[in-house]
Amino acid sequence: xxxxxxxxLGVNVDxxxxxxxxxxxxxxxxxxxxxxxxxxxxxxxxxxxxxDRRHIRDDDMARLKAAISKPLNFEMAATEEMxxxxxxxxxxxxxxxxxxxxxxxxxxGLDVVGQHNALAPAIARLGEAGIRVSLFIAADPAQIEMAxxxxxxxxxxxxxxxxxxxxxxxxxxxxxEWERIVAGARLARSAGLExxxxxxxxxxxxxxxxxxxxxxxxxxxxxxxxxxxFVGLAETVRAMRAAMDRGRARLGTAA
Ligand code: PXP
Numbered sequence: 517x518x519x520x521x522x523x524x525l526g527v528n529v530d531x532x533x534x535x536x537x538x539x540x541x542x543x544x545x546x547x548x549x550x551x552x553x554x555x556x557x558x559x560x561x562x563x564x565x566x567x568d569r570r571h572i573r574d575d576d577m578a579r580l581k582a583a584i585s586k587p588l589n590f591e592m593a594a595t596e597e598m599x600x601x602x603x604x605x606x607x608x609x610x611x612x613x614x615x616x617x618x619x620x621x622x623x624x625g626l627d628v629v630g631q632h633n634a635l636a637p638a639i640a641r642l643g644e645a646g647i648r649v650s651l652f653i654a655a656d657p658a659q660i661e662m663a664x665x666x667x668x669x670x671x672x673x674x675x676x677x678x679x680x681x682x683x684x685x686x687x688x689x690x691x692x693e694w695e696r697i698v699a700g701a702r703l704a705r706s707a708g709l710e711x712x713x714x715x716x717x718x719x720x721x722x723x724x725x726x727x728x729x730x731x732x733x734x735x736x737x738x739x740x741x742x743x744x745x746f747v748g749l750a751e752t753v754r755a756m757r758a759a760m761d762r763g764r765a766r767l768g769t770a771a
Pocket of ligand 1: 716717735
């Protein structure tokens with residue numbers, strides 16, 4: 517492929533807020549992190565306003581929207597409260613995710629097959645307001661087909677299972693998850709969906725997934741914030757960008 521589609525890097529700043537909230541004050545500020553990440557090459561900023569406000573708070577979303585020059589991706593559950601906040605904030609995009617209070621992070625994808633009746637009005641209201649809606653789902657054919665039927669313009673493939681299998685040394689599971697992601701990305705693209713991916717990605721997994729031409733955006737947070745503690749956020753963003761570029765250069769050669 518002579519002109520590979522650009523692969524965007526969305527930097528998730530949730531865990532700057534996690535650290536700030538450990539002391540309940542104003543530092544470190546996720547808005548400062550967002551500005552620094554953009555200066556270092558991030559194509560967008562992602563933040564998840566959870567129901568329990570454990571990291572990002574309402575005023576963070578408003579401040580991010582006001583301060584950043586790149587697209588803001590507002591991750592949220594498809595609840596009435598969150599839809600209302602998103603409509604008031606007017607981010608570039610909303611990524612709808614499942615949410616349970618007791619989970620440590622977003623553990624699985626949205627069940628769009630089981631919840632299509634509940635999701636359809638949220639997708640429609642956000643879309644009518646000019647907000648690009650993405651659905652965070654597993655690379656499962658039934659979920660992908662339902663996402664297309666619901667006319668969501670974008671899906672984000674949940675890469676957490678694949679990344680965990682690699683970390684835990686389960687090679688067979690990692691290979692099966694990878695095949696599912698490759699097939700899911702192809703199916704989604706052929707159904708007219710824009711395809712993103714995220715959750716649990718590090719330099720190695722981001723480089724590998726960058727070789728899938730259907731995927732045009734990666735959203736990455738936790739690993740990058742951990743690295744940033746040691747080498748700085750700007751250096752981490754540059755290193756992630758370089759890993760993604762190396763992977764993109766192998767476009768179409770991913771096995
Ligand atoms: N994409 C979505 C939809 C997420 O919920 C998360 C976690 O907030 C991420 C990407 C980023 O995952 P991680 O922090 O593991 O990189």
